[in-house]
Structure formats: C-alpha cells, structure tokens
Amino acid sequence: MSTVLPPGVSRAAFNKACEEFRAIVGREWVFTDETALAPYRDPYYPGDPMEHTPSGTVAPINVEQVQGVLKVANRHGIPVWAVSGGKNFAYGGAAPAMSGSLVLDLNRMKKIEVNEEMAYAIVEPGVTYFDLFNHLQERKSRLWVDPPQPGWGSVIGNTLDRGLGYTAYADHSSSYCGLEVVLADGSLMRTGMGAQEDNPTWALYRYGFGPGVDGLFQQSNLGVVTRMGVWLMPAPETFAVVQGWVPNEADVIPLIDTVRELRIADVMPPSTITNFLRGMTSATTKAQWHKGEGAIPAETVERMKVEFKRGSWGVRFGLYGNEDVVAAKLKVINAELSKIQGYTSKATRYKRGDKVAGGDLLWAGTPVLSFGSLSWIEGVGAHVDQSPILPMSGQFVHDFLREKTELLRQHGFDHFVSIFNTSPRIAVNTASLVFDKSNPEQQRRVLTTGHELIRHAAKYHLGMYRGHLVDMDLAAGQFNFGNHAMQRFYERLKDTLDPKGILSPGKQGVWPKSLRTARKGGAR
C-alpha cells in the first residue's frame, strides 16, 4: 500500500480508481505497494525523496488503454505523471513533480515502424535508443540512430524533453516529425500532416496546415505522446571522428567563435566542447589527485594537464559522407582551428561497415551504457544538472564559465563543462553537480548550489535548457518578460486543455489552477 495519496483524494476513492485502472490495463499493471514503486523514485534525488513520491503506477500497453486511463483519472481527479522510459536521470528520473501523482508508465508500448526509403521510424514511448538500434540491426537497415548518453532512455521521452545527441542529427528537437497525442480528456489527435488520415507525409513534413502544435508537447503537461516520427540518418559512405584540443583556459574564446563560424558556414556538424576536467572523469578519479572534501584545487588541475598531456578544452565531432567531401571539410576545419596557437587534433576515419572504436560509438549512431562522471567521486555517485543556454560567443562563454567555476569552488564542487553546439548559434551548457548520494551533507549542498546556479545564470539573463524536479519552478520563474507573460500563457492553455488539472501537474513549472499554490521557489 502506497504511503501517499493524491491531494484531496481519500484512500477509498483512490482504491476505487485503481480498480477501474486495473479493468483497463489488467490487474498486473497497476502497482501501489512500496516495493513496486521504488523504481519510480529518482535514484539521484538529492533531497527528501518523500517530496516526489508516487501514489502508484499504471502501465497501459496501447493508445486505447492510455485514453481509458486518462478518462478515469479525470473522473476521479487523480493526477497522473506521464513518463515514456522514466530514465530522465539528473532531472528527476521517473518521479513526479507532485507527490501523490500516479505514474503513467508507457514503457510497455514498444512498437516500431521503419521506412527505409524515406529514412525515418515511427516509435511508441517505450522504445529506447537500444531498442531502435537493435531493431535496425536485425532488419539490416541502412539507418542509424542518434543516441544520447546513456542510450537506455526512450526516444520519445528524450526528444520531448529536448534531449541532445552527437551525430549530424544531434538536435533531437529538430529531427522528430509528427506526433500522436492523447489529450487530458482522453481524446486522440495526430499533429502536422498526420491530422489527415493516411497522409504519407506525416513523418516527413513538420508543419501541417494551420498553426503548428508539435512544440506544445515538448517539456509539457498538455498531452501524452503515444507515437512519434523520428528522422534517421542513413549510414554514411565514410565518416571521421575528430578530437581537437586547445592548450589554455582563455583559448575557449577563439575556440567558441571559430566553431560558431564553421557551424554557420555548414562545414562543421554539431560538436561538443568540454573542459579538461570533464574529460578526466573517464580517465582517472578524483581520489588519485585530491583527498578530502571540496573542489580539486586549480594548481592540481594544472598539474594533471601536464601529466595527461591534454589541453584545457576539447572539441569533438563527426564528419559524415563522401570521402572527398569529408576530407575537404576537415581541411577547412583544421586550417581555421589551427589559428589558435597550440591546437592539436586527431581524426579517426571509418568506412561504412568498419568496426568502430568504443570511444567513437556515439558518433557512429551506436548507443552505449556509460555514466561518465559518476565514478569521479567516492561513495554512491549521483548527479543533478542545471544547464543554461548560452550564446555561442567566445568572450561571453569564457566570462560566464569562469565565474561559474568560482561559484562551484566556493560550494566545494568541481566544474565539469560540456557544451552541446547542436544549433550553430547556441551553446547548451550541460553541467553536473556530481555528489555522493550516501552523504547527507553533500546532498544538502547540491540542493542549495543548484538553486544558486540558476540565479547565477539569471544574472546573465540566461535560462535553463531543462529543469530538475528540485528546481523546475525556480527555473520557470526566471522567464519574467511582461511580468511572466509566458507562464500566464501556459496556464491559459493548461486550464483549457486540462481543466481538471490531472496531467503531470508541475511539469516544467506549469501547474493547473487548483494546484498553483503548490509552485515553489518561482519568482512570481
């Protein structure tokens, strides 16, 4: 028996609703006992886990069952927290924003359709990057996936939360096309060209006729996505995975500016830029260099750079296609980046079908299971991410990150910098607070430091790329133009499309009317 209930719902009413859910999905697919609910807690949660405790879970297997569940939820006023794969680790996992929500677990919906000619797949929410990859391998498809790291998450879940990958299709928000959505009232619609029955361009043309609504269902609690088209890149004839390094901290200025120009000129595809310390998390452990609490000292980092013969910043990307085109692009890229004194790089070249080195798999459309920075520290590794969007402008990035390093150091955290340059003009600055989950003092520091990181970004008028459960409201609260006009717009949509407020209350700081007092830490 679950320890929490939805707000304002009696145990008896909850039990009655669960009986109705069981009638829809089958007895074995509704869980309310504590043991079964454990996987729906956030394994990296830094605070009191009771803050985000589900009252139960229900796991439908098809769209009709999803519709049925939402109709019952509406009737009984049971809030449901929809998760596709629930692997949203570092942002809250499968745990709901509001305790007492029932997790709507879509993991069992695993259908995949592939169109080889037009190079896309249509997937259900339970399909992970591994599932899709394996499916493509089995049918000897010519198509790649673009996996995030780790690749165990849902393709739909990652895309709807605006996840990022590594290949030419790294900006997942620009390579999905066509949604099937169950609205809060249980009604079904298809977006874009799918709004026309049997339209063959549903997964090909993104815009439809009339207003475009796909964006409404990203980082959203306005509907439950049950199918999605995703464009897939055909395995290229040849490809090269390139790793470059620049020696000094301040070289990030020309590095960022040069990459921006190469990206805008369509010579360089999406790239990731990382600081030295981020690269070290897979090469060594903190304990080998620094004992005790607190951030690793700057002098030690400099000593490590000498020892590992690595520069202060790395840039990594793939180049895909015809051999001559790849070679010509690489020549331009090397010429431009070599204007930074001390730039070094190596390119590993592959032909279609070659065996790919482990470290290059992500750039070759192959999902991997690795948890990067978690082994850096001792204890039970976990991390929480606050990731602002920066302009791809060297001086700005340099100044912002330098101040952020100081802030993190004051709070005893090492600064791991990753920049996903998924669109030419922006830098998604994913950043992890890595901590030992078994250490309550570290947990507390993660919570307060996370909030400070959001306020620090706001000082630069920057907003976040996603929101962790612990600071979703705070992150949403920074969007203050017109006295939070955007938030009010979201609330108007929410109140119209989900008047009972049963769908994922609190997701991305959007609360239904009845629960708006639950919002915490926002600026409003």
Place this chain on the structure above:
Amino acid sequence: MSTVLPPGVSRAAFNKACEEFRAIVGREWVFTDETALAPYRDPYYPGDPMEHTPSGTVAPINVEQVQGVLKVANRHGIPVWAVSGGKNFAYGGAAPAMSGSLVLDLNRMKKIEVNEEMAYAIVEPGVTYFDLFNHLQERKSRLWVDPPQPGWGSVIGNTLDRGLGYTAYADHSSSYCGLEVVLADGSLMRTGMGAQEDNPTWALYRYGFGPGVDGLFQQSNLGVVTRMGVWLMPAPETFAVVQGWVPNEADVIPLIDTVRELRIADVMPPSTITNFLRGMTSATTKAQWHKGEGAIPAETVERMKVEFKRGSWGVRFGLYGNEDVVAAKLKVINAELSKIQGYTSKATRYKRGDKVAGGDLLWAGTPVLSFGSLSWIEGVGAHVDQSPILPMSGQFVHDFLREKTELLRQHGFDHFVSIFNTSPRIAVNTASLVFDKSNPEQQRRVLTTGHELIRHAAKYHLGMYRGHLVDMDLAAGQFNFGNHAMQRFYERLKDTLDPKGILSPGKQGVWPKSLRTARKGGAR
C-alpha cells in the same frame, strides 16, 4: 464610406470604434473609404471580390498601438484581419477571409536590428525582403537574406505563412527564432528565450523552457506577431549556382529519388525541381505556340522541347562555402545525377563579391521583382495556387503529377510544376492556375478547378502547404483524422485565446465560436 460592415455591427458603432482607432494611431492611419480600400482587395481574386471586402483598415506604427487597437476591437466586437505586408498574392493578398473585417495593416512597422556576430536580424512586420536586403547593403553587412520570389513581401508575413526561398536557408519555417506576439486581448508576450527579459539567446535558441509555442503563430489567428528573429547566412567565400536537366517525363522518378538521397546525405542543399513548361514561362509566351482556349497540347510541348533544346525536368540549386568543399560536393552530385541517361548540367561559379547574373540572384541572397508565369498568357495575368505537400518519392510524385496534368488539361489549364525540396524528405508542389483576370469564364474555371485540385490531392491523402481564401475551408477540411480532431483542437485554442473571436476570423479555416457557421466548403 465603406460598403460593408463587420457582421452584427451597426454603422454608428463601427464609426465610434473607428474614432477610437484614430485616437490611437492618428487620424490619417484609419481608412474606410472605398478608394483607399482598393489596395486591400486581392488583385488576383478569381471570384466575386465582394466576398472578401474589408470594412476599413487601421495602420499602427508600434506595438503599443497594436495592443491598443486590439483592446478597442475586443470592446466593440470588430474583427480585424492582420497582415504584415499584405503581399500574399496567389493566396488572397491583403484581403480578409471574412467580409467586413477591418484590415490591421502592419506595413508601417519597419524597425530592423542586425547582429553581425551571431548572424541574425530582428525585424518588425513591415520589413520586406528588399528593406532587409537594402539595410544590410547599407551597413556593408556580411549577411545575406533568403528571398522568396518576388521579394516585395514582408519577412514576417512570408515566414508566418511558411514561405519558401532558394538558398541554404530556404525553409523559412526553420530559420526564424523568437517571436514577440500581441494576443487577441492586447497583452504582450515574447516566446522562446525572449520570455526572459534581456535574454541574449532570444534569436539564437528556438525552443525555450516548457512547451514551445512559436508554431502556434504560423498560419494562425491566435496572435499578432510584432517582432521576429530571423537567422541570416553570411555571404559564403564561394558559391556555385547549378542548373541540371533530364530529358524524359519519366526521368522525374530517378531525379526525385536521387535528389532526396543527396539531400539526406547533406551533399545537396534545398533545390527546386521544375517541369519544362514552368521553365518556358520566362522564355516565351503561350500565344507563340498555341492559339485559342484550352491547355497547350502535349505534342506542341514536345515540339517546344526540341526547339529549346531543353529536357523535361530541371533541377536548380546553390552550393555554398569553401571552394574545395563546393567542388567535392558538385562532383558527388554530378556523379549521382549522371546515372540518369541524358542528364546535362551547368554550374556558374562565383567568389564573394562577384557580380551575379540576373537569373542567379535568388540563389545569391538578392531579392528580385519578377512575376514568373503571369506573362505566359494574354490579358490581365493572375494566378491562384493550390500546393500540396508530397513525399519526396519518385514514383509517387510521377504518378500524382501525371494524373494532375490530365485533370488540368480537362479544365483547360497548362500544368506548371515547381517542387521546393526545402527539407530532404518532402516536395512542396507549388502549382499555379494562371488565368486572365479580365475573362469571367476563366475566373469561374479557376474557382472550380482549384477545388478539384484539393479533392484530387485528398484522393492521395495529401494536404496543402497553404490555403487561398477561396478554398481555405476546403483545404482545412481535408484534415480528417479522428473526425477532424486537429480542427477541434484549433477551435479550443481559438475560443480560449480569443473568446470574442476578433482576430483574423477564418484564417486557415479556423473560425471563432460565434462565426463557425461562416465556414464554407469544409468537410465537417
């Protein structure tokens, strides 16, 4: 004094509202007399112009005036039809869907801000492609525009109606970023990162935090866009404009398939594919080859092909960037397209700053004023477009277009085919019914044939890319999944965001509650 009034509004009430509009925008910027309203009629309208007659126009000069106008419109229940430039020719010009609407003319809002480093501009609705181009020329900017043809239209207007261009930024719907929107109640918001005050990534990162709403304001009557970010391509080091030809009608099959693969492999940027007759509209006139009414006979077309030494299908595109990269790409493209027997091509190469030939200007970021097909016929040339979205699949495109040629021939129209391959997997099949506006019989035929073209596309389960006033409702009515679930969703949004139904009623087939009976020709 205007001949029509908004439905249900008395002359006295209308006059009173106009006085209030004058108090906001100045006396000289509200027009209600017939002479001043003439430019707000659709100059290419094929039917009774009284069907789409404005009651007046109001022309604010800044966002505060737009807000004021909408507040007054709400109070008096005056429907306003928002136009940016009003040059939406072939789809209705500046004319409103519903007679009696007051045109909200945003032409006077002409501010431009340019960011050279990050390669974008923020424009107001009155800024045309020529305005932006001239502004960039004057400040000796490194940045190009991507003009549609003709280039006299508004950048915002074209983009919001999902217009298309010719360079690497041809898909205008994927190269705008960040909107400022006045909602129907007169409230103001900024979307994406602009929802945060002074956020430097407003025009850089498209998605924002929480649901993405930008799409809601394309082909829409849910808000009035008063500012928009638009990405601009820096003038490339070198570029080549390439024109290829394939000899036979059936060669469109391998042509489409090859272009799709080259596009997906990121070797070829956006391209336009045209049939022989489309190319002829700028080279000769119909009268030189065919006398009298009716479509030009197939045998004559074959004779013309011999005479002009041109193939049945042309493909045209630009290649941009470093000289070696361009050369390597062109080599791959030529190798692939040369697998089609009889493929010929010529490439014109330019360096940055070179004088560009007239016919290549569109591919060099330079707007032109040309009206393509209008001189093909005798009389007063006009055209109406019905443009379905096709999958970029050779056999499908071939079969569909062959049947469409027959249908047009039966109705006495020549078939001009343009395919804008702005995204790798789709073919926007823009198609013009060219007619003599002074000929009532031709006008009637345009109306009936336009409707048939939409129904013909629907037989293939295809929808339209835009909608002309004469068949917007019919085009919207084809989106029939879930018994028109998308339309109902639009209506829910409309009724919430514009409860009085004053904003552009009927735009793209979306009518406010009070006027839903005005919908004509839809399938519902």
